[in-house]
Amino acid sequence: MTAKAKRLDFFEEGIFIKINKKVVEMVAAGRKIYNLSVGTPDFPPQEHVMAALAQSALKPASYKYALRDFPDVLEAVANYYKKRFGVTLNHAEIMAVHGTQEGMGHLGMALCNPGDVVLLPDPGYPVFEAGAHLGGGEIVHYPLLRENGFLPVLADIPPAVYERTKYIVVSYPTNPTGAVAPKSFYEELIEYAKKYDFYIINDNAYPDIIFTEDPGYSFLSLPDAKEVGAEFFSLSKTFDLCGARISFFIGNRELVEALSLLRSQLDFGVFYPVQRAAVAALSGPLDFVETQRMAYKKRRDALCGGLCQIGWPVENSMGTMFVFAKIPPQYDSSEVFAGLLLEKTGVVCTPGIAFGPCGEGYVRFALTQPAEILEEVTVLIGDSGLI
Numbered sequence: 424m425t426a427k428a429k430r431l432d433f434f435e436e437g438i439f440i441k442i443n444k445k446v447v448e449m450v451a452a453g454r455k456i457y458n459l460s461v462g463t464p465d466f467p468p469q470e471h472v473m474a475a476l477a478q479s480a481l482k483p484a485s486y487k488y489a490l491r492d493f494p495d496v497l498e499a500v501a502n503y504y505k506k507r508f509g510v511t512l513n514h515a516e517i518m519a520v521h522g523t524q525e526g527m528g529h530l531g532m533a534l535c536n537p538g539d540v541v542l543l544p545d546p547g548y549p550v551f552e553a554g555a556h557l558g559g560g561e562i563v564h565y566p567l568l569r570e571n572g573f574l575p576v577l578a579d580i581p582p583a584v585y586e587r588t589k590y591i592v593v594s595y596p597t598n599p600t601g602a603v604a605p606k607s608f609y610e611e612l613i614e615y616a617k618k619y620d621f622y623i624i625n626d627n628a629y630p631d632i633i634f635t636e637d638p639g640y641s642f643l644s645l646p647d648a649k650e651v652g653a654e655f656f657s658l659s660k661t662f663d664l665c666g667a668r669i670s671f672f673i674g675n676r677e678l679v680e681a682l683s684l685l686r687s688q689l690d691f692g693v694f695y696p697v698q699r700a701a702v703a704a705l706s707g708p709l710d711f712v713e714t715q716r717m718a719y720k721k722r723r724d725a726l727c728g729g730l731c732q733i734g735w736p737v738e739n740s741m742g743t744m745f746v747f748a749k750i751p752p753q754y755d756s757s758e759v760f761a762g763l764l765l766e767k768t769g770v771v772c773t774p775g776i777a778f779g780p781c782g783e784g785y786v787r788f789a790l791t792q793p794a795e796i797l798e799e800v801t802v803l804i805g806d807s808g809l810i
């Protein structure tokens with residue numbers, strides 16, 4: 424008998440595990456590693472946020488099952504959405520999850536019936552696919568191509584596919600491509616969702632890490648968005664709270680109710696101190712967000728600018744904490760190129776193929792080290808003879 428259910432065959436041993444094994448070997452051999460693979464922010468959370476968590480963690484009552492979202496946390500999200508994005512929400516339109524990863528991972532189970540199509544980006548953030556698969560959805564990918572600004576061409580998706588679609592996942596600014604989307608893209612998508620009766624799930628992970636002059640936005644601020652969709656709003660990146668797991672699923676009440684009903688069978692709520700940290704983060708001063716955005720921009724400039732200088736013409740990322748670099752033309756495999764880069768320079772990046780077939784031909788760098796280190800990285804790559 425095999426322990427593993429067949430549905431887990433979908434999650435074959437990924438590229439990330441292979442890369443990690445290689446990194447461990449190199450570290451053991453004393454090699455210096457520059458890990459630009461995983462998108463874990465290196466900025467600390469705000470002091471007052473950590474203090475709120477710590478104070479709550481010292482109270483015995485905090486260790487009970489949370490069971491529900493604190494009214495304070497729902498109110499803090501509603502106030503934040505009003506102030507930051509101009510979106511009016513009531514508490515029934517907001518729920519906490521243990522990070523977008525967890526919420527998205529469970530979403531398919533909450534929404535899909537047999538035969539339902541889930542439309543997902545290629546390349547795309549892997550949990551979109553995991554959630555649809557676990558929920559038994561039929562996954563149909565839409566390509567994100569550089570020539571289209573890494574936006575889907577909605578008219579290219581056949582009406583017969585839209586008619587069977589339960590939900591589409593979109594996310595801008597996008598991991599891994601670093602593209603941003605104009606509001607007109609979401610407006611068009613809302614019209615399609617109304618016409619063909621499907622839901623839009625927006626992963627709003629990076630509204631505060633954008634390098635253009637446009638401030639990030641919530642798609643819920645657009646007309647009729649709440650009728651047809653909801654979004655995940657994570658505190659991991661804007662507030663550097665990725666280890667204190669919390670994100671919010673916000674918008675269409677029926678979508679929120681469906682995910683909430685499923686989770687009521689699986690979970691007893693987010694640890695109170697983490698909810699307290701979320702209240703402190705959302706209600707506190709926000710000036711550091713701009714400082715952080717500028718620091719990411721400096722890193723983006725250091726990496727993209729430095730790579731261009733050594734003869735690797737990498738396009739500027741428009742947002743997120745990632746740079747999606749087209750690999751030099753003499754290579755035809757992102758996995759092979761990433762392996763050589765690691766071997767010769769100690770720089771760890773993620774092969775684009777890890778995000779789907781349309782990611783082939785690219786590697787992704789995370790901007791998770793200071794600009795000076797990224798400059799060092801570009802010099803090392805320049806000296807490696809790989810470009």
Ligand SMILES: Cc1ncc(COP(=O)(O)O)c(C=O)c1O
Pocket residue numbers: 462521522523524525548594598626628657658659665669670
């Ligand atoms: C697009 C996207 N969605 C979600 C996440 C994970 O968010 P969370 O920490 O809330 O699970 C990430 C993290 O890198 C991401 O890039």
